[in-house]
Amino acid sequence: MNKRLFLSAPHMSGNELKYIEKVFESNYIAPLGEYVNKFEESIVTYTGTQNALAVTSGTAAIHLALRVLGIGEEDEVLASTFTFIGSINAIIYQNAIPVFLDSDKSTWNICPNLLEDYLITCDKKPKALIITHLYGMSSDIQKISDICKEYGVYLIEDAAESLGATLNGKHTGTFGDFGVYSFNGNKILTTSGGGMLVSDNKEWIEKAKFYSTQAKEPFIHYEHEEYGYNYRMSNVLAAIGVAQMEVIEDRIAKKREIFSWYKEFLGGIEECEFMPELENSRGNRWLTALTFNKTSYEKIMKLLDKANVESRPLWKPMHLQPLFNSSKSFLNGTSEELFKKGLCLASSTTMQKDDVKMICDIIKENLEK
Incomplete structure (x- = not known):
């Protein structure tokens, strides 16, 4: 029998071990280090976004985006119904309410007409939309972005599956208020597990970084005024990501x-x-x-x-x-x-x-x- 053909197996570039060895030599194993910075910089350069934050997963990135945008209990968040549950779990983490929108046949992604019809007729305006670019293919994101701006709805792009996909030369993940990429084991680029949160708003990314590192205030001792999470990517995984971005x-x-x-x-x-x-x-x-x-x-x-x-x-x-x-x-x-x-x-x-x-x-x- 032939060797098993997997859906989307990891494919290393050749430089991963070299960079991991450099991490071990430096002894900056976790949580941060040189390669976390390099990985974030590579995403900024490649996608054209202004700011990037390396985290533990795409779901963590979506969660941080919702938290930074102030979305909480009883707020409604629109989302693709045709998606992986990770996009939706983050809504639940914030005690918000998911409202599902269907797809159109021309993209299999969220239907812009349904989105606008919902926003025209809904009794309660949703705070945000999480749109998934399904199977690595761009949604009609420019039209969707324009609708969100018209109705004052934050746009979070779940580009977990679509790193490198573009519409009119612009990368998915860079149209909205936030974009999210995933580096899970079966993605087009993998760090075994991990994610990236991107935004042109530097203040938002800095706030997300604060929440992702246990919301520690800037003192030598551990001071906390807010709760946070252990969501930052390790230097080891980031080293893999730097090598993967090369290919x-x-x-x-x-x-x-x-x-x-x-x-x-x-x-x-x-x-x-x-x-x-x-x-x-x-x-x-x-x-x-x-x-x-x-x-x-x-x-x-x-x-x-x-x-x-x-x-x-x-x-x-x-x-x-x-x-x-x-x-x-x-x-x-x-x-x-x-x-x-x-x-x-x-x-x-x-x-x-x-x-x-x-x-x-x-x-x-x-x-x-």
């Missing part, structure tokens, strides 16, 4: 090449529809995702697993999760339809064209006629 464009190019191979082998088949890419955008194609019009995705997933290939259903919408049975939702049916039909295919950057062809052959042989 980010190579990784994006390979992800997009893998997508092009899938499209070459399956693109002419009416039964298969790939996640669309918004005009004037460049997605990082973190995962190649598609829907089947007739064939059960579960059937394909089982057959791929038998061939030692990992795949995964699209995100189950948050409004369908038992945890959020009583939450408000503004829906059009798109996310439910995508969940019923969709699958994420193996997209690791170590894969070759023959790997993709093998996967596509299995899919083609088992499509419903």
Whole structure:
């Protein structure tokens, strides 16, 4: 049997161990050090944001953003329903109330028209919107940003999956009040675990840094007027991140090449529809995702697993999760339809064209006629 093909396996650049050795030589293992600063600087340079804060996870970054913006008990926060729960858990941490918005078919991300309709008709104005750039593909973020500004709603971009994705040349994560990136083990860039909070507002990032380091006041002893968190990234993980950032464009190019191979082998088949890419955008194609019009995705997933290939259903919408049975939702049916039909295919950057062809052959042989 072939070696297992994972959905999105870590792919080291070659310099990670060298930089980790330098960290050990310095003995600045944790919590901070030279490579934390370097990693933050690399994100600032690459994305064009003004300020960056390295933290323990993308969820921690979202949590800090909400705290800095003063969002708390009984405040409503709009969010993508078609997303990973990490985007939503941070709302719960602040005792705020999530309100879920559905997707549009042209991006699979939040529908701008639904957003505006909700803001026009809602009885209580939400404090913020957390929008997810799904599977590394940009949402219609400029339009969404304009709507948020018009109605006085803070915008937090969950760009956990979309580092390197752009719309009109501008990076996802840099349109809103805050942007968030994730470096979890399966992301396009990984530090094994970690995240980054970015913003053009330096004062906000400084406040987030304060909260992320246990809210310690500037005294030699430990003085606390507010509560905080242990959310800062270690120097060891940041060293991995610095090395990974050196090859980010190579990784994006390979992800997009893998997508092009899938499209070459399956693109002419009416039964298969790939996640669309918004005009004037460049997605990082973190995962190649598609829907089947007739064939059960579960059937394909089982057959791929038998061939030692990992795949995964699209995100189950948050409004369908038992945890959020009583939450408000503004829906059009798109996310439910995508969940019923969709699958994420193996997209690791170590894969070759023959790997993709093998996967596509299995899919083609088992499509419903």
